[in-house]
Amino acid sequence: MRVFISADIEGISGVVDGSQTSEQGFDYGRARRLMTGEVNAAVEGALAAGATEVVVNDSHGSMRNILIEELHPEAKLITGGPKPLTMMEGIDGGFDAAFFVGYHARAGTRGVLNHTISGKVVAGISLNGRTYGECGVNAALAGRFGVPVVLVTGDSMTAAEAQSVLPGVRTVAVKEQRARLAARCLQPEKARHLIRAAAAEAVRVAVPNGEVKPMVVGTPAVFEIRFHNTGMADMAELVPGARRVDDLTLSFGHDDLIVAFRALRAMIYLAGVI
């Protein structure tokens, strides 16, 4: 049993603010330690339930957040970026399940630190007509390789979003939003206890019973991306094959989800130039 973990930081208990999520922030060091702790809890749960290999992909910002010297000794870490599949780098058809740890709600919903991929340029993303956050987009990438996402942790809005996208998924809500930059948080030990238990239960029960199906999107895979201003959309339109839907929105479709995803990322990078 091989388990892939994509780990973000905005959905970790105690993390509510840019001073914790940015490398320049004064509280970043504590946040990355809290992130490493919740990732370890997920690793411990998976191993206790019989996982034989756990690969962790650091998925936030520079993608060099997790403290490798404090990581569970049995886990392997993909660190650094940019990397081709970004938050899903390292996924392949040999994994039996994926976990999303420390995830956050999509742009435009009221979850803690909500955004989708890039808060700076992206107002919203849809795939084949349905709006998704990072949870949905990354679950689709896992599904492309036949891998089900069986556990998602983050705030309560993220848990609800995951359940609507992935029927049967196990979720752990480690905090509840009071405002975009404020939350009522579980103490980290409590959050880790719940994550450990849910990870074990997911591996022991949900995976062998096939309770969560790999997310499958139709063909072609068509991303629509809405930007914050028209200058960003102008830049994104430089991607060959991108289609201007309206002043702020572009679309890109391809039979292979991975190709469409690459175009999505290229549009976001270009939009970020201005």
Ligand SMILES: [Zn+2]
């Ligand atoms: Zn992040």
